[in-house]
Amino acid sequence: MKFLQAIFRTVFYVVVGGVISIAGAAFFFMNWEPDRDEFPKRGIDVSHHLGEIDWNKVSADDVAFVYMKASEGGDFKDSAFVQNWAGAGAAGLARGAYHYFSLCKPGQEQAENFLSVLPDDPQMLAPVLDLEFTGNCTKRPPVDEVLQEISDFVTLVERSAGKQVIFYAPEEFFRTYLKGQGLNRRLWTRSIWHSPSYTKDWILWQYQDSGTIEGISGNVDMNVLNADLTIDELRS
Structure with a gap:
């Protein structure tokens, strides 16, 4: 026993x-998060999926900048973008907008959709083109076709906004379509729980997709700005 x-x-x-x-x-x-002394500028990215946001609480929780979804594909516009843009601005946060790129729509059409909601604000952060496979259509066009559509998007947006587009590109998309193509655009990497290994040339790093921020219910994507850059440089 x-x-x-x-x-x-x-x-x-x-x-x-x-x-x-x-x-x-x-x-x-x-x-987990990167060392605050090494990467002092912390930011988030949001969309309508996070519901109503208390931006005053967000700005008080060590958040220096925010990117918010504005549009997707050829006709989708994020229902919370206008409210988020106004709220983040009133709270004094540096703010920028991103467009989720569809592999099933022409780049020019998508640029027109994005520009239809992008504010005319010289102080906004540089616009971001979100390039990833997650949640995208099942089509996987050849590299040259995708690069042409991306180029069409970038040309129109940069001409209108007067700022250089930043590419948000997780490793799979980067290796499939961007690596070695000489597109010469700044890169926002995604590397959860460890520093980016697929490229050394990045200005933003998404290090967490289940962060917690005051004023937001649910998991939040967390990012840091490259330590060699300032928020003002992110506006160019």
Whole structure:
């Protein structure tokens, strides 16, 4: 009997220890962030999926800048963009807009959609073109076709906004369509829980997709600005 009790105790401690270890690891990964001394400028990106946002609370929670979704594809406009833009501005946050690029729509059509909602604000951050496979259409066009559509988008947006477009590109999209193509645009990388390894030339780094910020309900994408840059340089 004592032998069985000892076995049960051992199993119990092993199970409890495992649960604690898993919980500890989950807590670590959910709260990990780059060194604040090395990367002092922290920012977020948002869309209508996050619901109503208390921007005064956000600005008080060590957030220096925000990018918000403005549009997607050829005709979708984010329903929260106007409200988010006004709220972030009133709270004193540096703010910018991004367009989610569809592989199934012409670049010019998408640029026109983006520009139809992009504010005429010389102080806004440089516009971002979100290039990724997640949530995109199933079409995977050849490289030269995608690059042409991206080029059409960039030409029209840069001419209108007077600022150089930044590419948000996770590793899979970067390696499939952008690497070695000489597009000469600044890059926003995505590398969760570790520093970006697929390129050294980045200005923004999305390091977390389940962050917590005061004033926002739900998981928030967290980003840092390259330590060599300032917010003002992000406006150019």
